[in-house]
Amino acid sequence: MTFFDVLDILGTTAFAISGALSAMNRKLDLFGIFIIAFVTAIGGGTMRDVLVGNTPVSWMQNTTNIYLIGSITILSIMFRDKLDYLKKSLFLFDTIGLGIFTIIGVETGINAGLQPIISIALGAMTGCFGGVIRDILCNEIPVIFRKEIYATASIAGGICFMVLYSFMINPEYIYIITTLLIILIRLVVVRYKVSLPIFTLKKSR
Secondary structure (H helix, E strand, C coil): CCHHHHHHHHHHHHHHHHHHHHHHHCCCCHHHHHHHHHHHHHHHHHHHHHHHCCCCCHHHHCCHHHHHHHHHHHHHHHCCCCCCCHHHHHHHHHHHHHHHHHHHHHHHHHHCCCCHHHHHHHHHHHHHHHHHHHHHHCCCCCHHHCCECCHHHHHHHHHHHHHHHHCCCCHHHHHHHHHHHHHHHHHHHHHCCCECCCCCCCCCC
């Protein structure tokens, strides 16, 4: 098992917990919790694989992820009372998943021979799309469409990845630095309530 495979497992785990917590927060039933956890964990990766022509998509070829998501969801339900401060837990696991899946998407783009800007975009889509599906199914406005800096953190991480990659730094160091940067950006912007500007149309009289 490579370090990249470990990151994939960690990212899948983080997003599965994020989806399960979000579903429980919305008081969904057992089936709903499993569905939200599953689509949150595999949504971004599925979109990535389809875009680069890697079909059948990864979770169909490797059923280990299905068993992993199922196990993590069951554990999240069993120990839901241990996950104190639901919103804080949801934010933490969602941020970890964003960081890890972003670098997986960027590297997939590089391996597919795509241009740097496309690889960065692929990383952002991989990191964000699972959360978009989760929020839509939970009847919420997706976090990337709100003031909160989310996709921007993913893009910044993707740029960092490409810069470090151009200097031929050890890939494992790139993974760690990029993931920590995305997590740090998210922590800072939420802690200090930094957000992107909002533009509205003036109401006509």
